[in-house]
Amino acid sequence: MKNTAPAIKIDSLAVRYGELRVIDCFDLQVARGERVIMTGPSGSGKSTVLKCIMGLAIPREGSISILGHTLDGRRVWEARRSLAYVGQEPDLGSGTTREAIERPFGYRANQGLRENLQRLPALLERFNLPQTLLDKEIPTLSGGEKQRMALVSAILLDRPIILLDEASSALDQDNRRAMADYFRQTADITVLSVAHDVGWLAFSDRVVEMAANPDVAGKDEDERAG
């Protein structure tokens, strides 16, 4: 029987960092192929929602389902094979860009995907990245290049759901448009993103506004997590 469950379903999510309530009673449902953008003031927990979906932060209460499977410590590993995540300041690890792009294909979960690397030259061109960048050491890349390389890496993994956390924040207008155009043309990919810029908002099917959290107002999320 075909699985028709929503791509992402979040029920009554609550997250605490120590005594601080970061997210309280948050619900969200994202249909397959839908492009949803989360906006809201700094500290409202947008990035934390994405981290919880990836299993990179653990909720105190509530549940998250990915393609109908409830996320827990046992299923998170399988769920990550349906998800890709691009952060605001992606850390691609050490070595050259080529090594960073190829590294995930060495993981057992991605073993059958190695031939996707054949799409790499076309994707680089699409996102205005020169081929020569592949031989550069990662620390020498600019913020925008790192963001686009992380996006290329996520696309190559062929995940049905992509989570973008301010993933276009360091991009110029042309590259933002290239990114939006790509997702506009790939209707089968579900995109849940955190974004502020107007161009990106226009690309979405739906905007979810997260309320300011009085417990954490004025603190950014890294500050709270640390």
Next chain:
Amino acid sequence: MNELVDIGFWPLAVAYLLLILPLAILLLQHVPILKETGIAVVRMTVQLLFVGFYLQILFRLNNPWLNLGWMAVMISVADGSILRSCRLNIRRFAGPVFLALFAGTAIPVLVFVGPILRRPGWLDAQYVIPLAGMVLGNCLRADIIGLGSFYQAIAKGEKAYHQSLAQGARLHEAVHPYFRDALQAALLPTVASMATIGLVALPGMMTGVILAGADPLTAIKYQIAIMIAILSGTAVTVFLAIWLTAKTSFNAYGLLDKGIFRKKHEQ
């Protein structure tokens, strides 16, 4: 060859007179470690007197159980020292690191005393105690580097580590680069000292054996065996220390448990 010459009380006092040189340099150059140097000299003297006294008893009794007990005490002290230096939770990791140190010390020392020296008693105090001390000292240094760099690299490079998990890496795949780098960092000093041994400095054991009156060729054979024993011991202890502690350091989601680090007020 001559017998080892004992050092009398007054000649030893001359060695202490030598301290005038470093203390004068520290004082004249206003290097602010005068107090620490003084305390270190006193501690060294008291500790070595205590060890000398204790070793005399151990050597006289030469009881395998007592020797094993002494090794356990040395390993426990090293265990606490490693975890304090790495700022890791002592209560949580004392057991796994003890096991790692024990294996890293016992395996090469028993091979040294047994098949290499072919002593009838494998726990003979004259061999086991000094050899275990040498190997354990190196295991301690390697574990501090290995454990410290493994956990610090994951904690500081959390984004890259999380990125691996997000890209589908299983726990062992995500930690592998950190494990590999930690092993390299821990073993590199031993490998480097093997590569330059004899050229840059005469090693401690070789010097000791020569001073005791042995032929330099015999001393070299001892030194070769101890260097291999140290490299084996450090590789085993660092591998086990990381592997055993990592078993309880990550939650079911593969995230590093921050509770493994000692809290500031515990430091």
